[in-house]
Amino acid sequence: AQTVTQSQPEMSVQEAETVTLSCTYDTSESNYYLFWYKQPPSRQMILVIRQEAYKQQNATENRFSVNFQKAAKSFSLKISDSQLGDTAMYFCAFMKLLTSGTYKYIFGTGTRLKVLA
Amino acid sequence: DAMVIQNPRYQVTQFGKPVTLSCSQTLNHNVMYWYQQKSSQAPKLLFHYYDKDFNNEADTPDNFQSRRPNTSFCFLDIRSPGLGDAAMYLCATSEVGSEKLFFGSGTQLSVL
Numbered sequence: 001a002q003t004v005t006q007s008q009p010e011m012s013v014q015e016a017e018t019v020t021l022s023c024t025y026d027t028s029e030s031n032y033y034l035f036w037y038k039q040p041p042s043r044q045m046i047l048v049i050r051q052e053a054y055k056q057q058n059a060t061e062n063r064f065s066v067n068f069q070k071a072a073k074s075f076s077l078k079i080s081d082s083q084l085g086d087t088a089m090y091f092c093a094f095m096k097l098l099t100s101g102t103y104k105y106i107f108g109t110g111t112r113l114k115v116l117a
Numbered sequence: 118d119a120m121v122i123q124n125p126r127y128q129v130t131q132f133g134k135p136v137t138l139s140c141s142q143t144l145n146h147n148v149m150y151w152y153q154q155k156s157s158q159a160p161k162l163l164f165h166y167y168d169k170d171f172n173n174e175a176d177t178p179d180n181f182q183s184r185r186p187n188t189s190f191c192f193l194d195i196r197s198p199g200l201g202d203a204a205m206y207l208c209a210t211s212e213v214g215s216e217k218l219f220f221g222s223g224t225q226l227s228v229l
């Protein structure tokens with residue numbers, strides 16, 4: 001069974017600084033997607049960034065980038081120039097294709113990030 | 118804006134009293150998911166619909182059921198809520214073939 005582990009329950013960072021959130025996963029699948037989702041205090045989860053496992057190049061979305069190490073099954077999120085609006089719970093997620101043609105997400109337990117003014 | 122809407126935002130029910138949570142979407146997505154998220158835990162998939170096809174997770178308790186009368190609406194029914202069912206319930210949608218999930222704001226269920 002697939003598992004996703006986020007070992008940092010809480011983190012804080014000063015505004016404008018850089019922070020890295022860690023995530024490891026376990027799977028025997030060769031083709032899958034990895035995601036980081038953000039859940040602000042308003043509670044609606046939104047996609048931050050995604051990575052296809054077959055792509056070696058690390059994904060980047062503006063201030064957000066990942067360090068994807070497939071052999072090590074590691075998928076960390078780096079937030080550069082942290083902003084107060086980045087304060088949220090961050091979930092790492094693994095996605096696999098089901099036989100029904102739909103996808104199943106498996107989430108980690110989350111890292112609560114607080115950006116300090 | 119097209120979105121996923123969950124009502125109510127907060128729901129209080131009594132131990133053993135059936136409760137229904139609702140989710141609607143204006144995205145016209147084929148797939149709708151229900152997740153349970155307990156405090157400090159990962160969101161856990163309960164079941165999902167691909168159009169009318171219902172897919173139950175093996176470890177979802179029988180106490181939890183779902184209905185999808187049309188593309189836009191999906192309901193989560195908890196037949197006899199226990200204290201352990203207090204949680205945030207998240208609805209999400211996606212298009213078939215797309216890996217991106219669109220989430221609602223969730224319903225926080227309290228069981229007294």
